[in-house]
């Protein structure tokens with residue numbers, strides 16, 4: 653389920669080399685240069701986090717850095733937009749889904 657073309661997003665910086673990062677402790681394979689969100693969606697990971705108040709499943713919505721639905725903790729830094737952050741080998745990505753496993 654990898655997005656290959658989009659009318660607004662630019663994928664020209666995405667390479668072919670595979671990198672691995674972790675999402676809530678599980679390894680995820682992605683392409684170098686694609687966003688964390690794109691890597692998760694390509695691996696059929698559709699639920700990114702739970703809403704703070706009602707604990708409802710949330711996923712990427714805009715993929716343009718506008719909505720905030722993809723906020724996660726990346727290498728210990730809170731509130732990182734997964735749709736705007738390129739994956740890096742060994743990156744540690746966490747969300748509040750970790751406590752639901």
Ligand code: FES
Pocket residue numbers: 711712713714715716717718719720721722723733734735736
């Ligand atoms: S999906 Fe909207 S800000 Fe990331």
